Amino acid sequence: MVNSKKEISNNTNKNHPCWVLFPLRGLDITDEQHDLFQPAFGDFTVVSKNHIRQIIKLLNLSKDPVHGEQNEHDTIYMVENATFREDFHSFIAVRRRGNFSIKNPMPKWVKDAKARSYQIAALFTLVLLAESASGETCGLVEQLHKQTQSTIMFDIDNGEFMFQSGGRYHLRIQPLHEAIILSLNELKQTLYKAQYQHLTNALLPQRSLLPKSLSRAITQAAVRLSDAIHSVTPSSQLLGAVTAMEILLASQSEKYESLTNRLSALLGNESLIQHDVETVLQSRHLYVHQGQEIEEIEISLKAVGLALSSLLHYAKIAPLFSGKDELVNYLDFIHSGDNLSAHWDEVQQRTFHDLQEHERKTVELPFLESLSKVILM
DSSP, X not given: OOOOHHHHHTOOXXXXXXXXXXXXXXXXXXXXXXXXXXXXXXXXXXXXXXXXXXXXXXXXXXGOTTTHHHHHHHHHHHHXXXXXTSOOOEEEEEEEEEOOOSSOSSOHHHHHHHHHHHHHXXXXXXXXXXXXXXXXXXXXXXXXXXXXEEEEEEETTTTEEEEEEEOOOSSEEOOGGGOEEEOHHHHHHHHTSTTTHHHHHHHSSSSOSSOHHHHHHHHHHHHHHHHHHTOSSHHHHHHHHHHXXXXXXXXXXXXHHHHHHHHHHHHOHHHHHHTTHHHHHHHHHHHHHHOOOOOOHHHXXXXXXXXXXXXXXXXXXXXXXXXXXXXXXXXXXHHHHHHHGGGSOHHHHHHHHHHOOXXXXXXXXXXXXXXXXXXXX
């Protein structure tokens, strides 16, 4: 956040509506005008780099008779190049009430805005990835890891040289000229598609209507999965994806068998087979406890798909429960019923089916199928 000396010196202790901007890569907004006076999403919006000149002019920096024009020009340049050499396309702009102080450059309202930006960015990352057929999404610049991998090889005896350079190709943020381009209205329509609307309802409002334990679990799992998606290595990607599922469905003291059982109750066995849950969890165990790296990218992709499917289903049924414990107990009940149903007659099976609060249905994620084909080529 950039402030002029004039602004700070004239500041009072009274809180004002302030905006905090966080650079976002992979998504650009086509709207010609910013919407800071009527934000599209309540306490936040998305502004393009093309809006920065409009926004900075609202500060009236040019009114300074000596340095006004230069101050305005310098501020525009600084904001448009906020990440220095890191490319980005737009900003998540979060509105909070506060005031600027040299003594406290990172007050609580700015920290709160930062946490909110991670929540919003996670929603964008997950929904745009689920929409993509080729693994493209977006993310906050500060979340992104360097993805270029360069290898230089010499054979001095034979006078040979080879250079290889590239990055991950399975889940990626597009370069500067190839961002996902949407209007704010198109972005809102995408977020509220039937498949994502429950996750959007859990994450988009500033104050969730869900019970605190469920809201916290969904938010933490979404941010953790988003971080995993932006990780460079398959091992860290898989670890983050499994951690996201643990946040939703397990506690520290429980074994992986409980996680598998609840995933089965939440998603159904067909989805677990599709995402190869046994291999995913075993690979995570070997990585954490024996340091065995995951070499197969397909395993980490399946882990991401499994976690994303779990989060979408979890967000859909969350409004039916008073807290996380009650939801988890419900899934344990469903799993127990699955195990016993083979011994029940038709009436008992129908009764059990009627007691189920959700439909176990595989979530279609186009990027999984298309990227698996690429990996196998």
